[in-house]
Amino acid sequence: MAYNPSDLRLPPWLLWLLNALIRLRIPIATNWKIGMTRAGGLMFFSLLGLWSAAFYSGNNLLYLCGGMLFSIALMACVQGIQILRHVAKLGAVLPTVLEQGIPHILRQQQDIASSASAMIDVVWHGTDIRMQINMQAQRMTIMAQLFSAQRACTSLSQQHLTTSAPLGLWQLECQREDPALWLVLAAPVIWSDTQALGALAASQRIEGDEYDDLRAYVAGDSLARIHWRKSTLNPDSWRIKRFTQAQASHHSRHLRVDLRLPSYASSKDFDRLLGMAWYWLKKQGQYSSEHFILGQQHFDLAIPKQYQAAVKALAQAESESIPPLQGEGMVLSL
């Protein structure tokens, strides 16, 4: 804000008093509070002095001046309330998953029904999840830099919206319900399941030339699977070998994560283990036919709800003392 009573070089005691005043929040309705900015503090005292003079003197022009200033203050307050009421629910804007230690920059634009110029601060109660909303004309831009150093799985509900728009006089605070799930997973650790499973790696080696058919190359295909002989005939379209055995083995793959924390391992190692599991889960994506076993929990990733549950379980995973559920597939452990 470009105007601030501290610019007036007020004496320190007066500034201290003003600061104490602007920390005050007065409830005006259920879930609504009002405070004042420094400029609002000046306005408040101007109004106080002006109305005192008007009441004392009975000067009707002072009544008009007081009415005019009061109407500005009131209108600013009403418009501020309207602005906050027009902010759409923001739970859906939050990323579905945040990764531990990796900042997430959020910048989204939404259309709004009314036209306003305002800056709104959004904080979810009891968290450090903060957003800023820049309202201009009939569009609002939601901006946030989301970061978490810890894994978390939190159900967010209470949200605080604060603005001093449209004049920077009153600090209006609104508390509302905006449910959202805040999932922070361990940072993904890149690994290859082929490295982890020697047996599978070996089976890859015996694939040989017994491929089922050929398909066109797509970005990301392994160079080892390119049928070089057929591809050299037509360099514009490389051909990729497809193996029935490999597909079959792929479909039958599962991942079991052993959540036991040995004495030599630290919580960082545990997060790393979960990061590897998250990497695998992410790689499989939804609707894959894999099964994911996390300690004592089993998830069929082909079912979208179970995939979501798996992600949630990863976010809130704690170390266990017993081995994971029995089953097929790779085992990740410390």
Next chain:
Amino acid sequence: MSTAHSREAELLTLGVLMAGVAALALSDFVSPIYWSLPVIAAVLRVWRGSRFALSEMHASFIGWFGFLWVGLELILGRAWVVAFTDFLLILALAVTIESATPRNHLHRMLTGLFLMLAGAVLTDSVLYAIPLVALMWFIWRAASCLYGLEQVGGNLPIPSVRQDMQSSSIMIIITLSLFLLLPRFDIQSKLQPTQPRMATTGFSDEVKLGDFARDLDSTVVMRIESLDADRRHFKQQIMNHYWRGVVLSQYQHHAWKQRSSQKTRTWLAEQDVTMHKIQPRSIQIALFREASDHPYIMLPNGLTHMNPLHRDSFQDDLGQFHFTQSPNRRLRLVMQLAPQNHTSDIQIASDIPPQGDEKSQRVPQAIQDWIKDRIAPNTPAKQALQQLNQTLHGWTYDLHAKLDPKAPLASFIQMQRGHCELYASTLALAARSLGIPARIVNGYFGGEWNDTGHFLIIRQQHAHSWVEVWLNDHWQRMDPTPASRWQLTNIQFPVWDQVWETVKLTWYRYILEFQNQDREALFKSLIHGLKILLPWLILCLIGGFVVYHLYQKVSKYRKTIHLNRHQYVIDAWLLQHGIKRESFEPLSRIETPQHINPKNWSAWVQRWEKDVYQQKPLPRIRYLKKQLKTLES
């Protein structure tokens, strides 16, 4: 901070400051030299931009200079109010020139607001409403602009003018509602709710013959409105009243002076002033007196009662009514007058017999000669006076008659033309010469009726002199001035003047003088009006509701009919081509009609259905038929 935004902020805060300067400039205490300084600086600032700017320190030198200058003014004896306004305007000059910084924006807004408040105390002009509304607008826009500066993600744009116009109109309604609803407290009854003024009108206690005609301009002295509910006959009742002011008894060296008078009765502030027993059906009037430099209250003939005054006042043996101290504010006096047909019953407010000066028979030779020429010897004094009065009535009224300054009355008698003071002086001195005590009274007569606001205006040009003679043991009024005196007027735009005077009176009546009892009266009249209008209001509401719904139904019906007519044409055409369509069956589902190109048909159907479903205006029936004909070809 982007240049365009900072420029806008600068202009808006300058607007706040200039609104304040304009408000204070309306005060009588402000010299145009002082208010023009910040205005010129603002114009230069807008024109030259930051090139016409001083650093904060240099600008503060101007502020300090203003402080010293005002100190000097006070030492030289200037009134403190004037010195204070001078200081405020020099401060405004410094803030105008100061370079635009966030602190400067705040300086401008605070100074502008302070100037506006100073204006509220020091002016009562109706024009004050303009800077007040302008200040509200500029404060809102400037604060909005400053709020948006340097926010996260860049500067926020100011809301559109249209949007702020809506906010402003709501703010004006809130302001007026607060003005109406908030109570007025009688904490400091000595403080008048009206503002002090320096502008003066009125009479002095010593008048040289010939001076009278100098100030007869259109300056308004009093406005008189009726407070009665029935105002139908107010014009007839209030016109042609004499408003008695200063009584002059001593005539020396071609000038009239007031003799020393004695207080006969004192009225304390807040005490009712009763002049005569109240008549059965009296007229109640409110007299809005402009600021005057004399303490006299103009008493209309027929005055019976005055409501309590805000200051101590007294009546003297000349029948004059004084404030103990000349008020320099506008005043609203509530009076009761006897009806027109009873005014003759009300005597002049003095029954003290004539004193030495009034009986003096030292009369200029020219008047004695004139009486000798006109009056036969042994004519009774009273009859002789009537004859002289009649004679004077036949002379010519002339405001600009060239009088001999050494012998004004002699030249007046010789020319037989002059202004009312010469007529009154001649008759008063002639009466004295005949042995009848006499004196002249300066006041006002008649006035100008305002048809727009239905009130009476008394201007400086309605000033008048007449004579009071002691006959039958009381003072009687005689007016020798010819009636042609009242045909003179110098208002250039009478219609505009009437409207403007009505606006002014409305401002004084409903803004400056608004009190608790006015609110009660307003609410009573509102409730009364509502009671009368309530059945009509309900009827209108119901009528409006019915009309609105009917309109909605009709427009929907017309739309349906419109669509149905089109469908009818299409169905008829389809039948001609061997297809019977079910009602509301989409065209896209039916087969291609016989002898029609399928491609053209499907293209047309697609276009038609798009128009129907997107609720676009359908083509006229004529064009639809034409389109269908085209399909056949």
